[in-house]
Amino acid sequence: MLVVDCCIRGEESATRKYYRAYLEKAGIPAEEIMVLDLSREEVASLDADGLRRRDDLCARKAFDDAMFAFARQFRDAEEILIAAPFWDLSFPALLKSYLEQVCVTGLTFGYAEDGACVGYCRAKRLLYFPPAAASSGRGIWALST
Numbered sequence: 001m002l003v004v005d006c007c008i009r010g011e012e013s014a015t016r017k018y019y020r021a022y023l024e025k026a027g028i029p030a031e032e033i034m035v036l037d038l039s040r041e042e043v044a045s046l047d048a049d050g051l052r053r054r055d056d057l058c059a060r061k062a063f064d065d066a067m068f069a070f071a072r073q074f075r076d077a078e079e080i081l082i083a084a085p086f087w088d089l090s091f092p093a094l095l096k097s098y099l100e101q102v103c104v105t106g107l108t109f110g111y112a113e114d115g116a117c118v119g120y121c122r123a124k125r126l127l128y129f130p131p132a133a134a135s136s137g138r139g140i141w142a143l144s145t
């Protein structure tokens with residue numbers, strides 16, 4: 001399982017405590033969990049130069065480039081848990097930047113001939129621990145493919 005941890009307040013974060021309790025209760029062995037602590041990673045937001053470089057790499061299908069490390073990891077994960085607090089009626093900008101890095105045409109998704117969007121990710125389930133989960137315990141959302 002890939003845990004995308006966007007709990008910016010670190011060990012003070014209620015969201016982090018909550019998802020850790022969930023993992024413990026679910027009995028998922030530690031060796032099967034890969035925690036990606038976004039606060040400790042360099043997660044660049046896309047800019048014009050980055051987009052140009054990305055478009056060029058995608059056109060050449062050069063998906064082994066370091067630029068796509070997050071996207072490859074996301075595509076290959078068997079299960080994904082995203083944990084992020086509720087900030088300004090949404091989630092922290094850091095998570096949006098991460099999603100920009102992960103949404104790569106031709107690598108994590110593409111289009112069928114009729115124009116329909118097709119996912120290339122291996123995970124059958126994505127759990128989102130949204131803010132409400134931290135305070136009320138009612139907010140786990142599960143998206144299954």
Ligand SMILES: Cc1cc2nc3c(=O)[nH]c(=O)nc-3n(C[C@H](O)[C@H](O)[C@H](O)COP(=O)(O)O)c2cc1C
Pocket residue numbers: 007008009012013014015016084085086087088089090131134
């Ligand atoms: C920058 C910031 C923005 C926030 N925006 C909202 C909000 O729009 N609505 C809300 O109900 N709580 C908001 N909160 C409160 C947090 O959701 C709440 O403190 C939550 O427990 C933080 O999660 P954490 O303990 O995992 O960091 C905000 C907190 C911060 C720091």
